[in-house]
Structure formats: structure tokens, C-alpha cells
């Protein structure tokens with residue numbers, strides 16, 4: 288426990304230091320929020336399993352480590368170092384953040400028309416109006432310690448604004464590198480993504496840790512996303528990090544009328560991974576899709592908490608999360624559907640399906656429906672079990688051995704999620720990784 | 731080809747096969763008939779190696795080797811093929827990929843190289859024509875959303891691709907319309923040779939009009955209670971099973 292308090296105190300002190308160096312910005316509304324958020328974090332402290340929202344995910348192993356707060360000094364990493372983290376064969380805007388700080392020398396920006404791309408800290412001064420309208424307004428940090436912490440340290444990360452009506456073909460890859468080679472590092476980052484009316488964009492988010500020896504990287508990425516009327520955003524979060532890494536992050540979206548949000552979260556490895564995902568359907572006819580795949584082994588713990596918040600009528604939410612857990616890995620799924628009193632004619636679907644490949648793997652899955660409107664269609668379901676014996680036998684009876692049969696079935700099971708990734712090269716890459724993981728040559 | 735001696739098997743502690751004796755020679759067709767629940771599918775499953783069934787006694791020799799010792803996949807690779815009574819649907823696994831994997835496993839087992847993609851496609855087309863399957867169906871996931879008859883036809887398509895030595899067709903006729911029955915039976919006949927044997931499990935003479943058996947056996951309560959030539963099937967069609975049941979009753983009480 289004392290180590291945990293240590294980290295908490297350390298962060299409070301760090302905040303005071305960072306604040307002291309802010310000069311002119313110290314009086315802005317954004318800074319006022321950050322100060323309040325820090326105060327709130329200090330009051331709440333890190334969540335424990337006594338908190339309902341963290342019941343199955345004990346983050347003590349995350350916060351007990353002695354981290355340094357991401358140093359702001361420029362990185363020594365080169366393009367070659369980050370090459371393995373890039374999407375091959377994709378012409379993308381790549382924004383690289385090393386320990387939170389924007390690394391211009393490692394980044395590549397190719398979209399110049401109709402987009403505004405800035406490190407968040409610059410947006411605070413250059414895009415004050417939009418920032419003040421949305422920053423910390425979509426992600427309600429007041430009763431969420433982890434979010435309050437992220438809000439307090441919100442300087443690093445990306446600001447992306449897509450102009451009205453612009454369809455940006457090139458995806459944005461937000462690449463967060465946690466360099467914990469010298470020392471275990473806590474790297475918070477915050478993104479604000481504003482998609483204008485009728486605009487469309489694709490964002491890929493991934494976090495990668497470089498750690499040596501006993502060191503562990505702790506990455507905390509929160510994105511706030513605004514979709515104006517009829518905007519479309521595809522958000523793909525890819526998590527395939529090393530064992531010596533922990534990730535706690537979130538995406539909070541606010542959707543105006545007939546906007547469409549497609550999210551796919553794919554978790555393939557890591558230490559403790561927690562993803563919060565929340566979309567407020569605030570405009571008539573908004574549509575949100577949550578897809579998730581967690582294919583984990585070893586001692587990885589992956590926890591997905593989602594919220595589809597139907598605030599107005601005629602919106603749709605569609606959610607499918609699938610998990611395959613091997614060894615001693617753990618899966619947690621908590622999917623909440625909120626249908627507020629005004630949200631008549633809501634369509635809300637949710638499903639969570641899990642396959643346990645080992646007797647030591649576990650999954651905790653919980654749907655939560657809160658429905659205050661009467662004319663709605665909602666469904667939910669969750670399953671946890673083994674692969675279907677009948678199917679395995681059928682394949683074996685045709686000459687495939689047991690491992691092959693299982694691999695083929697698991698690959699197909701996962702494929703239902705990966706096929707939702709509209710970015711072809713990324714989808715293919717993931718499918719190759721998954722096939723390799725399943726020891727299956729499938730082409 | 732296949733010698734079954736005093737085969738006993740149970741599931742969940744319940745004895746289903748109570749001593750089956752059956753010898754199947756090369757090039758022969760054997761029909762197995764019998765009332766519902768008599769154990770026909772159980773016999774087929776035990777031969778294919780389904781693990782839910784416990785073999786509690788007897789032996790099965792396939793081409794001189796102990797079949798019961800082999801894993802289901804090795805039985806398939808050695809040339810045993812079961813056309814399932816109820817083929818499962820496997821969403822997300824394409825027929826083509828699955829068959830490619832299966833064909834190449836069989837080839838590997840025989841010490842052959844994997845098939846060239848082009849040769850594989852040619853073979854697919856040839857076999858598809860044999861059972862009159864269309865490309866759309868082959869491209870779909872294994873049996874997913876297939877009608878009852880389409881599933882049965884797909885079983886025979888797979889059989890054609892795998893070129894087994896011993897085929898066990900478990901009620902392949904059920905669910906097939908009259909034309910499909912002819913097509914499927916035709917396919918089976920074309921695939922036959924002096925080197926291959928077939929076990930046809932069926933309730934109806936109709937299929938046996940096309941696939942003419944050399945022997946007909948009646949399975950009742952886990953035993954073969956009567957065997958004969960193809961005329962036995964006609965007799966069953968005319969008289970039903972009551973006389974067989976009486977016969978079996980007499981045997982037990984005697």
C-alpha cells in the first residue's frame with residue numbers, strides 16, 4: 288500500500304512542478320480544470336478492487352512500481368527504432384509520442400488539406416475556442432480517479448481537427464512509445480479529436496513499450512472525440528505490447544445527429560490492459576459500433592468497460608466483443624447500455640463471447656442495462672466456454688489434427704471482429720499475427 | 731478392408747453397441763438399416779473416432795491395422811470417411827480453406843507434397859461438377875446456412891475431394907430431394923472402385939435403388955440381428971421391422 292501512496296504523492300508533487308513551469312498558461316480555463324482534476328485525483332487516489340468499476344481488475348501491480356513521470360526532454364529514439372510499430376503498406380499520418388511528448392522528428396504528416404494536426408499543448412493556445420468547448424467536457428473526470436489523473440497531466444497527445452465535409456483518406460496513426468529502458472516510466476497522453484459535419488476520418492491508436500530488465504512501462508492514453516452532424520470516424524486501437532507494460536486508457540465520444548462511430552479494439556498481449564470506451568449518442572439517428580477482440584495468454588489481464596449512452600431518440604448501438612483466453616490470462620468485460628427517458632426507438636445490441644482455452648484462464652463478463660424509455664429494442668448476451676466439440680470432431684474427421692482444428696476455429700472466431708477493420712493492410716497484418724499466434728498457416 | 735469383431739460401445743455409461751460383428755471386403759457395398767435409436771450412427775461415430783463413445787469391448791481392424799488405436803484425424807488420413815447424418819455448421823471457416831487443409835493433410839500422411847493451388851482448384855472444379863455443387867456454395871463457410879439437402883451434398887463433395895478407401899454414409903439420403911438423391915448417388919457410384927468400400931446407412935430402399943448394396947444388415951438394439959442380400963432391404967420396405975424385432979426377441983429368450 289505504501290508504494291501506491293508513494294506514486295500518488297509523487298504525481299501530486301510532479302504536478303506542482305509542471306505547473307510551476309507553465310507561465311502564461313497557468314490562468315487559462317483549461318489549466319483551471321487540470322488543477323481541479325489533480326485535486327480530485329489526490330482525494331480519490333488510485334482505484335482498488337473495492338470500486339465497483341474495478342472489481343475484477345486489481346491495478347496494484349501497476350501502481351506499486353516506482354515510475355518516473357515521463358521526462359519532457361527530447362528522445363534519442365530513431366525512425367529505425369519505431370519502424371516495427373508502423374503499419375506496413377499504409378500511407379498514413381504518423382504522430383509519434385515518446386513518453387507522451389510529441390516527437391516531430393519521428394512523425395510523418397502527409398495530410399495537409401482540411402485537417403489541423405497539433406500537439407495538444409499547442410492547441411491549448413492556438414485553438415482555444417474549440418479546446419475550451421470540448422476539453423474535459425466529454426470525458427467526465429469528476430468521479431473517475433484515473434481520468435482525473437489523465438486530465439491533470441493533459442499536455443501531451445494529439446489535437447486533430449477534420450474540417451467540415453472533408454473525407455480524409457490517409458489514416459492517422461497515433462503511436463505512443465513508452466521508453467522505459469532507463470527507468471520505469473509513467474507516460475500519460477491526451478488526445479482531442481474533432482470531426483466536422485459530414486467529414487470522415489480513420490484513426491489508429493497503438494502503444495508500445497521499450498523496457499529492459501525489471502523495468503515496466505505504464506501508459507495512459509485518453510482520447511476525447513467529437514463527431515458533428517453526419518460525421519464518420521473509424522477508430523482502431525491495437526494493443527500488442529510487451530509483458531512489461533501496463534495500459535490504462537479510454538475513448539470518450541460525443542456523437543451528434545446521424546454521425547457514425549466505428550471502434551475496434553484488438554488486444555493481443557501486454558501486462559494489465561484496461562480500456563474504457565464510451566459514446567454518448569446525443570443527436571437523433573447517431574450510430575455507434577463497438578467491436579473488440581482479446582486474444583491473450585500468459586498472465587495478461589484485459590479489461591474492457593464500455594458504455595453506449597442513448598440520450599436521444601432513434602439512435603443505434605451495436606456491440607460485439609470476443610475473447611480467447613489461454614494460460615493464466617484473464618478477461619473482463621463490462622458492457623453498459625444506458626437508454627435515457629427521451630431515447631425512444633433506440634436499437635441497442637450487445638454481445639460478449641468468450642472461449643477459455645485453459646482451465647486456469649478466467650473471464651468475468653457483465654452486461655448492464657439501464658433503460659428508462661419504453662419503446663426500445665435492446666438485446667444482450669454473453670457466453671463463456673470451450674470450443675465446440677462437434678466442430679472440432681468434424682474437422683478432425685476430415686484429417687486435420689486437433690491443434691489445427693482448434694486453430695482454424697479460433698481464427699474464424701476472431702475473424703468476426705478483425706473483418707470490421709476497414710483499413711485493409713491493418714486487418715491483414717492483424718490476421719497474420721493472429722494466425723501465427725495460433726500456429727496456423729492459413730492463406 | 732474392415733473387420734469388426736464383438737464391438738461394444740457405450741455413451742455416458744449406457745451401452746449402445748452390444749457386440750457387433752461385420753466384415754467388409756474391398757469393393758463391397760454394405761447397407762445398414764434398422765429402427766431409430768438402434769445404434770447405426772453410434773457405430774459410424776465409433777468407426778470415425780468420436781471421443782464421447784467408450785469402446786468397452788471388441789476390435790476393429792482396418793487394412794490390417796488397429797483402427798481403434800488411431801486418432802480421428804489419422805483414421806481420416808488412412809482413408810476412413812464419415813458423411814455425417816447431421817453435418818455441423820462452422821461459421822467463418824471457408825469450405826475452400828478447410829478442404830485445402832484437409833487434402834494436404836491426407837497428402838502429407840501419404841508422403842506427398844502439398845497440392846499446387848492451381849491443381850487444387852482444378853480438382854475442386856472437377857469434383858464440384860460431379861455432385862453439381864456451385865461455386866457460391868463452395869466459397870461459403872462450411873455448411874453455414876446450408877439447407878438440409880445442401881449439407882448432405884457438401885458431405886459427398888468432401889468425400890469426392892478426399893478420395894477415401896472406406897466411406898460411411900450416414901443417412902445421406904435424408905433431406906435430399908428426388909433429383910438431388912440421383913445426383914448424389916451418381917456421384918458416389920462414380921467415385922467407387924474395386925479398391926474402395928462403402929457402408930450406406932439408410933432407412934429407405936429408394937437410395938439402394940441407385941447405390942445397389944452387396945449386403946444388407948439390420949441393426950437392432952445394438953446388434954446385427956439379420957444380414958442378407960439386397961432383397962432384404964425390399965423385404966424390410968414391405969414388412970417393416972416388427973418381424974425383425976420378434977426374431978431378435980426369440981433369439982434373446984431362446
Ligand SMILES: Nc1ncnc2c1ncn2[C@@H]1O[C@H](COP(=O)(O)OP(=O)(O)OP(=O)(O)O)[C@@H](O)[C@H]1O
Nearest residue numbers: 741742746764765766767768769770771772773782
Ligand atoms: N451422446 C449421447 N448421449 C446419450 N445417449 C446417446 C448419445 N448418443 C446416442 N445415444 C443414444 O444411443 C442410441 C442409439 O443412437 P444412434 O444415434 O446410434 O441411433 P441410430 O440408429 O443412428 O438412429 P436414427 O435412425 O434415428 O438415426 C439412442 O438411444 C440414442 O439416444
Ligand SMILES: [Mg+2]
Nearest residue numbers: 770771772815
Ligand atoms: Mg442415426
